[in-house]
Amino acid sequence: MSTEVDLERLVKRPGPAASTVVAAGLLVALLTFAIWSLIQVGFTVETFTESAGKVGPFLDRMLPLEFPPAAELLRSIGVTLGVVLCGTVLSAVLSVPIAYISARNTSPARWLVPVGRSIGVVARAVPDVVLAMLFVLLFSLGSLPGILAIALHSIGMISKLFADAIEQIDEGPRHAIRSTGASPAQEFWSGVFPQVLPSWIATTLHRGDINLRGSVLLGYAGIIGLGYDLRLALESLNYHLAMALALVIFGLCVLFEIASTVIRAQLLGVAPSGVSLGSRLARRLSPDTSHSAFENQGFEGRVDAAMRRPWTPDRIKSTASIILAAVVVVAAVIGSEAKWLDLFSFWSQIPFLLDRTWPPSIEPRTWTNVFDALLVTLQIAAAATLLSLAVSLLIGPLAARNAAPNKPVRLTARLLLLVIRSIPELILAIVLIIITGLGPQAGTLALAVVGVGLLGKLIADSLEEAPPGPQLAVHSVGGTRTQVFFSATARLSVPALVGHTLYLFDSNIRSATVLGIVAAGGIGYYLIDATRVSRYDQVTAFVIVLVTAVVVVEGISAVVRRALR
Numbered sequence: 001m002s003t004e005v006d007l008e009r010l011v012k013r014p015g016p017a018a019s020t021v022v023a024a025g026l027l028v029a030l031l032t033f034a035i036w037s038l039i040q041v042g043f044t045v046e047t048f049t050e051s052a053g054k055v056g057p058f059l060d061r062m063l064p065l066e067f068p069p070a071a072e073l074l075r076s077i078g079v080t081l082g083v084v085l086c087g088t089v090l091s092a093v094l095s096v097p098i099a100y101i102s103a104r105n106t107s108p109a110r111w112l113v114p115v116g117r118s119i120g121v122v123a124r125a126v127p128d129v130v131l132a133m134l135f136v137l138l139f140s141l142g143s144l145p146g147i148l149a150i151a152l153h154s155i156g157m158i159s160k161l162f163a164d165a166i167e168q169i170d171e172g173p174r175h176a177i178r179s180t181g182a183s184p185a186q187e188f189w190s191g192v193f194p195q196v197l198p199s200w201i202a203t204t205l206h207r208g209d210i211n212l213r214g215s216v217l218l219g220y221a222g223i224i225g226l227g228y229d230l231r232l233a234l235e236s237l238n239y240h241l242a243m244a245l246a247l248v249i250f251g252l253c254v255l256f257e258i259a260s261t262v263i264r265a266q267l268l269g270v271a272p273s274g275v276s277l278g279s280r281l282a283r284r285l286s287p288d289t290s291h292s293a294f295e296n297q298g299f300e301g302r303v304d305a306a307m308r309r310p311w312t313p314d315r316i317k318s319t320a321s322i323i324l325a326a327v328v329v330v331a332a333v334i335g336s337e338a339k340w341l342d343l344f345s346f347w348s349q350i351p352f353l354l355d356r357t358w359p360p361s362i363e364p365r366t367w368t369n370v371f372d373a374l375l376v377t378l379q380i381a382a383a384a385t386l387l388s389l390a391v392s393l394l395i396g397p398l399a400a401r402n403a404a405p406n407k408p409v410r411l412t413a414r415l416l417l418l419v420i421r422s423i424p425e426l427i428l429a430i431v432l433i434i435i436t437g438l439g440p441q442a443g444t445l446a447l448a449v450v451g452v453g454l455l456g457k458l459i460a461d462s463l464e465e466a467p468p469g470p471q472l473a474v475h476s477v478g479g480t481r482t483q484v485f486f487s488a489t490a491r492l493s494v495p496a497l498v499g500h501t502l503y504l505f506d507s508n509i510r511s512a513t514v515l516g517i518v519a520a521g522g523i524g525y526y527l528i529d530a531t532r533v534s535r536y537d538q539v540t541a542f543v544i545v546l547v548t549a550v551v552v553v554e555g556i557s558a559v560v561r562r563a564l565r
Helices: 002-011 018-041 045-052 055-062 070-102 112-125 128-138 144-167 171-179 184-221 226-235 239-268 277-285 299-308 313-335 340-344 347-357 367-398 407-421 425-436 440-464 468-476 481-492 494-518 523-532 536-564
Strands: none
Touching: 018 367, 018 440, 018 536, 055 239, 070 112, 070 144, 070 184, 070 226, 070 239, 070 313, 112 144, 112 536, 128 144, 128 184, 128 347, 128 523, 128 536, 144 184, 144 340, 171 184, 184 226, 184 239, 184 425, 226 239, 239 407, 239 425, 347 536, 367 407, 367 440, 367 494, 367 523, 367 536, 407 440, 425 440, 425 494, 440 494, 494 523, 494 536, 523 536
8 A cells, every 4th residue: 555655656746846836927927917018008909090091191291202312321321330330349349358257157256247247237228329328428429429339238238148158168178278277368269269259240240230220229319320310301300301211221221131141151151051031142152161171181181281271262261251351340440430539538528427427316207207107118018029929929930941831931931020120110110100199009019010020030940949859759640730830849949939038028128218219108208308408317317227127127037047948
């Protein structure tokens, strides 16, 4: 009898871990909040019906498109690309030391890890347009404040992902280099950095794509370029010119994403396996290294080749790509028209800026007003994330190689996601505000549409990366395509889906804040309004509130992700 009891105890399924229960509770709470937020924002069938009736008059005000003179347009494009590239490259360089102290396996001291991570959180939380407005106080008007704003804001994302990649390296090469008596610097640059170089390049290029779409906002801080031209056109109600400029920005975003895929393939020597337009173009341009001369040599030949590295066509092409990248950076430095000498003369303005920004103050507003505005921002972000998730669950599988019914459907879905992903949130919000009117609905819908492009792509990639074993097992016992998808493919991708959705929610909080610049509501409206009237003590207070909210959301995301591993 006792033996049977012991057997029942052994085969009894253990209960869920405490962390899993907490994570599940947090997910249910976030889902409930998102549904409630969608209701509070006020999305109804009547809203869409009324808005649809305004599309016709809006198109009449927009068409025909009126492009500026070619010389002026090319100059604005050059300045915009220069600002974006300079800011992104600068952030990539500055992110290296921050990621170094943020990673647990490379940080010189344990207490530096939270310091480095905190720098990243604060940098991500403060919108680049607010940073640009603050830098305008330190520097003269021009493009330099925009470059520095992009650089500091981008450090948050690049340093975080770079530090995560460092923590996941193979420690073998690093320990081998350490055993030879190498210094910590040699250990990092020879044993760590080569392993994370692909991640660093990929993250930097991805951030550059985001910065290009976000550069529209910098025009509202007085930064010259396409964003500033768009702002002037909208303020003068010249929608013919405004929509023409918006179309140019959209085209640049599409081209930049394609170019970033090709550049990454050329610099790393790895042909991507994706089916996007950029991936297919990169595979055609990438060299075929499957039967290199190095592999066909004997042992002595390999040693000799490793010591002398002959100038093979592959090496010539790789070197030419690096030189071309350097030329592009130099061209960006010149084309940005930045007054670089101001970096040596702004120090006298720092006491003035500190006096204007400290101590923080919210007067004449009350804390009730501030928390209500923060709640609106969170509602916009949560409702937008929920709408994006609902649509992405339909489009994402259609873009996955192992889930789409056929190749034409997959390619069409991938192209649709690329187009959606290239639309700047601000431009879409402006269009929707013109159609639907002021309020959180326009901001929510803008974030939801753009979020589909990002989340749909991430879902498709996660489905394609699902382990093939369980899928083959279900198929081998007679499972249909639908049964394979729901029983194996989708089920194995749930942790990644949750992680990507939380990442989108975190990103939407910052984007919802920025959309306050066009009166989409929330604490962003208070933040931008304070900068317009030069109440920088209010800016400091609102930034502290925003950073606190971002830290809380990131903490929740970390708990959920850890439980799903």
